[in-house]
Amino acid sequence: MKPTFTEGGKLSAFGSLFDAAETFFYVPNETAKPRGAQIHDAIDSKRSIFFVIIAMIPAILFGMWNIGYQHYTILGEESTLICNFLYGLGIFLPKMIVSYAVGLGIEIAVAQWKKEEVHEGFFVTGMLIPMIVPVNCPLWILAVATAFAVIFAKEVFGGTGMNIFNPALVTRAFLFFAYPAMMSGDKVWVNGSYMDSINGTIDGVSAATPLGQLAAGEPVTYDAMDTIIGTIPGSIGETSFIAIMIGAVILVWAGIASWKIILGTFVGGAAMAYLLPYAGAENFEWWEQLTVGGFAFGAVFMATDPVTSPRTEGGKWIFGLLIGAMAIIIRVLNPGFPEGMMLAILLMNVFAPLFDYFFVQANINKRAKRAAK
């Protein structure tokens, strides 16, 4: 079957697609060349991406259930676990399909055009995108934003591994600035009718997120337990602290995410949330800041992206600490942005190479001094 797809074969136009599918389902034939210093490992990046997807599954499943739960609760109807879940599945699945179809479509087209193989990075990005949008985000807007992010945040920099910004977060940032009515406020978080999630009808059901209530100066109607379990309105995958932490354990255990970044982010966020009330800013309890909104989700799945975070161990600490601190500063001090995690991570993505540079230079200086002795 393979020769049909190689150069000169009948279906060579789909060669990169075939190659992607082949290496996705089977272990690729080529291994690293025997000469030179290389690290040999049993898993290639397609395998490691499976682990990331597995780590996301608890948050996805909970997110689906929560869509249904919020929907039936606000309508005052009784519902079962299965019913909630199926309702959420019906909303999550179209978003996921759109995100994959658009993103992979562009990646395959570019790979074919440049005669490269399709990279696997989008499997994670494509799964993250539907998890970080509100329930009522219309599908065509999601498609536009995904296309924008894949082209301008990824392909123009050279594809997987070359991007400065996390493409999933660029998708969200684009949505946030281009279609603010669809991304914030109190109309978009809970699904009133099924068509809302397709059309994004603005007069959905009103339900503010805890952070939205805080920014608007209203009393917060959710208690700490709700925010930890995740039965609150919010972007699809971000609400449950517990589900995300299960994902974090899987990621750290598989050695894909850096525990330094995750821990650094939480420490930075906690410290800032603890200090800011002394500066006169209104605030939750400091630990509540870490469980609401996208803080945990960003720390575990976004900040740890190996491409856009620093490579040096010291850089990872600083990167995490500053993300946490910035996110809380934006949340608490800027009334225009109820949530600051997205902007904090994007900002630190820019600085990641700088942190690396400093730590590498410091190490070089240290060794130079030692050698001079």
Next chain:
Amino acid sequence: MALFSKENGEVFKGPLNLNNPVAVQVLGICSALAVTSQLKPAIVMGLSVTVITAFANVIISLLRKTIPNRIRIIVQLVVVAALVTIVSNILKAFVYDVSVQLSVYVGLIITNCILMGRLEAFAMQNGPWESFLDGIGNGLGYAFVLVVVGFVREILGFGTILGFQIIPDGAFMENGGLYLNNGMMTMPAMALILVACFIWVHRAVNKEQK
């Protein structure tokens, strides 16, 4: 020397395409980002820069033998400043609303890199007629990019062209449709990306000539 000789034709046509001040020399970007959120200010700005570049080029070219080399920048600035003031007042008199929209960017034409570049690089060495053609060519090359970017930004950001509604009312989400204007297009950040796209297309098309 013939007025419309081949060399003079090149002087005029170069900046429109292969030597475009924005797309190739990447000059004048700040104003290209600032004034292109709608088509009308983009057109007015492009024309103003064209007129000012053309006449500043002519005047400097006439004076070029008498300007002492050490103070030439100041002389150039005085000439440009005088022309900018004239254009600014004309805009205020005849198209007041646009001049309000353009606000400081008309005054900032004085510091437009394209202008100073043309004066230094061309008008100081060439005769008035060539300088005039060069100024018109560069101004129009700049205006062309502004118009393209302004067109895209206005139709996607506001759903209008020159203030006329292009996208039907019923298509908008608040009227029961599906469409929403793209707020990102109204921000300068998106103009930067659009200018980059323009340069991308321009380079892809002109690959062989480089």
